[in-house]
Amino acid sequence: MMKLDTVAAFAAIVDAGSISGAARLMGRPKSVVSERLAELERELDTRLIQRTTRKLSLTEDGETFLPRARTILRETVEAAAELSERRGTLSGPLRIAAPVGFGMLHLGKAVSHFLQRHPHIDLSLDLDDDFVDAAADGYDAVLRVGTIADNRLVAKRLAHTRRLLVASPGYLARNGAPARVSDLADHRGVLYSNRESDWRFAAKGGWVVARPRAVLRVNNGLVMRDATTAGLGISLLPSFYVADALEKGDLVVLDVGCEPESAEIFVVYPRDRNPSAKVLALVDSLRSGFGDPPYWDIAHR
Template sequence: MKLEGIRTFVAIVEAGSITAAARRLGVAKSVVSHRLSELEDSVGARLIQRSSRRLSLTEQGEMFHRFSARMLGELDEAVSRIAEEGHELRGPLRVAAPMSFGLLHLGPALYPFLREHPGIQLDLDLNDRMVDLVGEGYDMAIRIGQLPDSTLVARRLVSSCSLLVASPAYLAEHGRPKHVEALSEHRGILYSNVHPNDQLRFRRADGTVTGHFATALQVNNGDAMRDAAIAGLGLAVIPDFIVWQALADGRLVVVELDGSLPEVGVYAVFPQNRHLTAKVRALTEHLAASFGDPPYWKFDREERSDRR
């Protein structure tokens, strides 16, 4: 029984298809099919039921996958610990992260880490969708905000907050709102992946209040929201890690209301049923140190109060 056959079988199960597994492993579909057939011959049982539409695990396949996934995790951990003792981090590492945060902050933090550890082969997936860490075979993901999934292990890397921003030109033309209720007199830019009520919920001493404004643009990317706000299309609630440079150079300003937006965490999350390998632990520590505490993108309200 070949180890590459077991890894291929686990990749098929996690990726959901032979085609996706081949893409993940970087080999041809025919190679994946051959390895699976060879593995099934070795164990003497059909592990995956093939059909024209989908793949499904047989009863024997489900049992074999449980043991195989656990064995591979322990094997990878053993190799990682041996490499750690030799001060060398090696092997594949799959990481998922939101698009804007990945481009603006994760990438620049990763590049020196990869130069320092050339034995790591990083597979970085930048996507705003909520990936399935276990089902899709990720070692780690970056998530921002609340973490409803209790089956994941999380490490808080840094804090972030959303800011209500607008361009100076927009405020000069339409005026600066002072109260949450006054947002209804303005046009706004919304993030389409989150319900508007969740984006415009402000905290006051006596509870929470939800603002509303006419929608000028709705888009599923924070960078596009920032650029639209700079262009003067309206107000927008955008994370500080996206708008920090535009605030620093004056292209955007923070609009302070009689309510505050909540602070959220930037987390590294890991599957609960996997060992944290040395390379995952090292990357997590590297990211926390790279972002800083407080993070380098943190908006200083007192320092820029003269812009109000």
């Protein structure tokens, strides 16, 4: 019968890229990890990992077995966590991802408060501005800013946030302030590269769109904020990025007669996986910590 520790050794070897690396991850002697892999291969009657003097690589059977192995290990952990939850204790691993800028500015304190309330949770927080596939990348949940169009996912709203058209006083002194949405076409824009470059504004007849001349495209809101503060151009940013800069006077909000399209912050998780009590507790904790309206919006309404 297949043993759980042999499956765990196989997955650890894949993750670490070597048997010695897996031994360090598992806190086991290298010889033990190597024997666990050999035992699993004997049980399955196939070679899972091709060993050479230079590297390890998955065989075709190894590629096929790996996602099943990860499912086995994840469900084992979730089953143990569920028993703890039935006893009123949230425990075990919780892996989430979030955008870099939002995480740096607003998740440190919020996550610390959550872990103080639930000290038996082992939280892994990955900050990444590239697209993270919540349904395929092994996360329990992912924080997203913007619309959720993937029907594989369930989205839990955390907060509504304004998006503000901002520029530095120095940029405005040199280039003047736009008075209408159409004026933005004559200005330089600092644009978010992971979002369509069009800026949308709510007008009486529906949405109107601005297309500024791009001076910089970047996939990080903090870099956008800093470039805008330095006078490079105008940007349209969620208020959670610029609240402090507005308070200090480093940036000012521009009024073009229409309100920019706002944004939503969500926690999303795969639809085919029941959310654990840990994920739901995290959602409740973040909602409470951010507030409604969120604390970063209150001073600029």
